[in-house]
Amino acid sequence: MNVLIVYAHPEPRSLNGALRDFAVQRLEAAGHQVQVSDLYAMGWKATLDADDHLDYQPGSQFSPSGDSRLAFANGRQSADIAQEQDKLRWADALILQFPLWWFTMPAILKGWVDRVYAYGFAYGVGEHSDSRWGNRYGEGNLAGKRAMLIVTTGGWDSHYSPRGINGPIDDLLFPIQHGILHYPGFDVLPPFLVYRTSRMDEVRFAAVSAGLGERLDNLWHTGPIPYRKQNSGDYEIPALTLRPDLSPGRSGFATHLGQG
Amino acid sequence: MNVLIVYAHPEPRSLNGALRDFAVQRLEAAGHQVQVSDLYAMGWKATLDADDHLDYQPGSQFSPSGDSRLAFANGRQSADIAQEQDKLRWADALILQFPLWWFTMPAILKGWVDRVYAYGFAYGVGEHSDSRWGNRYGEGNLAGKRAMLIVTTGGWDSHYSPRGINGPIDDLLFPIQHGILHYPGFDVLPPFLVYRTSRMDEVRFAAVSAGLGERLDNLWHTGPIPYRKQNSGDYEIPALTLRPDLSPGRSGFATHLGQG
Numbered sequence: 221m222n223v224l225i226v227y228a229h230p231e232p233r234s235l236n237g238a239l240r241d242f243a244v245q246r247l248e249a250a251g252h253q254v255q256v257s258d259l260y261a262m263g264w265k266a267t268l269d270a271d272d273h274l275d276y277q278p279g280s281q282f283s284p285s286g287d288s289r290l291a292f293a294n295g296r297q298s299a300d301i302a303q304e305q306d307k308l309r310w311a312d313a314l315i316l317q318f319p320l321w322w323f324t325m326p327a328i329l330k331g332w333v334d335r336v337y338a339y340g341f342a343y344g345v346g347e348h349s350d351s352r353w354g355n356r357y358g359e360g361n362l363a364g365k366r367a368m369l370i371v372t373t374g375g376w377d378s379h380y381s382p383r384g385i386n387g388p389i390d391d392l393l394f395p396i397q398h399g400i401l402h403y404p405g406f407d408v409l410p411p412f413l414v415y416r417t418s419r420m421d422e423v424r425f426a427a428v429s430a431g432l433g434e435r436l437d438n439l440w441h442t443g444p445i446p447y448r449k450q451n452s453g454d455y456e457i458p459a460l461t462l463r464p465d466l467s468p469g470r471s472g473f474a475t476h477l478g479q480g
Numbered sequence: 481m482n483v484l485i486v487y488a489h490p491e492p493r494s495l496n497g498a499l500r501d502f503a504v505q506r507l508e509a510a511g512h513q514v515q516v517s518d519l520y521a522m523g524w525k526a527t528l529d530a531d532d533h534l535d536y537q538p539g540s541q542f543s544p545s546g547d548s549r550l551a552f553a554n555g556r557q558s559a560d561i562a563q564e565q566d567k568l569r570w571a572d573a574l575i576l577q578f579p580l581w582w583f584t585m586p587a588i589l590k591g592w593v594d595r596v597y598a599y600g601f602a603y604g605v606g607e608h609s610d611s612r613w614g615n616r617y618g619e620g621n622l623a624g625k626r627a628m629l630i631v632t633t634g635g636w637d638s639h640y641s642p643r644g645i646n647g648p649i650d651d652l653l654f655p656i657q658h659g660i661l662h663y664p665g666f667d668v669l670p671p672f673l674v675y676r677t678s679r680m681d682e683v684r685f686a687a688v689s690a691g692l693g694e695r696l697d698n699l700w701h702t703g704p705i706p707y708r709k710q711n712s713g714d715y716e717i718p719a720l721t722l723r724p725d726l727s728p729g730r731s732g733f734a735t736h737l738g739q740g
Contacts, residue, residue: 230529231542266526266587269490282491323659324584327526327591334587378719382731385720392655399583459638460645471642
């Protein structure tokens with residue numbers, strides 16, 4: 221199988237760098253093809269702007285979604301964007317690896333999402349009307365592929381526990397796992413998390429990498445997070461609210477989990 | 481009073497541009513001083529890297545937090561970072577204005593946070609031990625200042641309602657409002673939200689800007705979101721979990737709201 225790792229840490233001689241190298245080796249040893257988009261090493265342009273649309277006319281009004289739609293439809297996207305989309309088409313699985321900075325991904329990786337997730341590629345796909353709100357949340361161009369996060373953080377696991385001060389890690393990652401990965405169709409696997417990164421020695425690294433190795437070995441056998449699909453009948457369209465008889469009386473991120 | 485608006489939209493002739501101009505005028509007309517950090521117009525560098533530390537030695541191992549700590553402590557930060565910190569010191573209130581892209585801020589604004597929020601300035605402030613986990617979540621260098629988000633999105637309000645498919649807007653914004661604004665000490669006001677931005681005409685713009693004007697008029701009178709303070713006694717240290725007798729049996733973002 222083909223695995224794309226999109227990696228966002230500025231220092232290769234870091235815990236993230238070591239885990240990335242470990243992941244590549246483990247996957248290749250199992251016979252998979254691996255590509256790494258090392259965003260810092262690539263000098264990835266983080267900022268979505270008019271330069272991303274090769275036919276943008278200087279002086280005209282720039283529309284982030286409108287220009288993205290035209291550029292994608294006409295094959296006039298900036299080459300770096302098109303290349304990353306090709307990697308996504310090639311991939312059977314996507315891994316996003318990053319340190320948690322201010323409770324989400326570093327800017328360079330957010331800029332990969334903002335730019336690579338073009339209109340017509342990752343959103344604006346399928347019929348949009350008052351009875352059909354596009355192919356998204358479980359459908360879309362990336363359906364049939366798997367995705368997983370590898371996330372490191374200096375905080376303790378208790379700080380990210382259900383009553384921890386930072387908020388539960390599952391909820392902090394919901395905008396990424398549900399909003400960025402499930403949205404264009406990925407099956408999203410539970411994340412691989414490393415806490416308290418400042419306390420890492422050889423013994424602990426061996427345990428952490430063994431855990432990661434197991435997750436990678438089971439990349440095609442692990443059950444995805446059972447997010448509901450938008451067009452499965454669970455939601456009322458166009459309000460896109462959960463049907464009243466599902467998770468009655470409840471609200472919040474967890475209501476978007478169906479039967480696993 | 482002094483108001484800093486950090487603004488992240490690539491096109492001035494947009495709804496966001498119009499709301500920004502409206503906000504500046506309204507605040508100035510009320511006698512406030514306003515500075516705008518227009519990140520796109522400034523060509524803001526979104527990516528945190530070794531260039532941010534003027535004493536970084538090429539070839540040495542770069543540490544995002546360690547180099548930030550040294551650069552801040554020694555006055556050897558990149559000039560653009562130091563300038564933004566000065567603006568924050570000057571400000572009595574901070575407004576972050578952005579379109580919601582993939583359920584969070586655009587990369588360029590995340591890069592403002594990643595870079596301007598230096599170690600010693602926005603984190604790593606105060607005693608860190610097993611009995612005291614720094615001055616944060618209600619304390620810190622930005623305590624006593626107010627902050628508010630202005631956020632636009634193409635989706636409908638129902639899509640972001642308590643049972644809406646995107647997740648409740650309050651929960652999507654929690655990592656920003658609690659994790660980025662409350663963390664270094666800001667009092668965080670409820671956000672000003674504009675939904676369904678593609679359906680904007682003059683009549684609706686008049687209503688939206690009137691609503692924004694009212695919020696700006698009350699910037700110093702609106703009660704902040706009552707996030708709990710880390711060092712108020714509500715949390716067990718160092719686990720940083722909510723005391724069992726507070727919001728017993730509950731978990732998630734909302735448990736970090738105390739008495740308003």
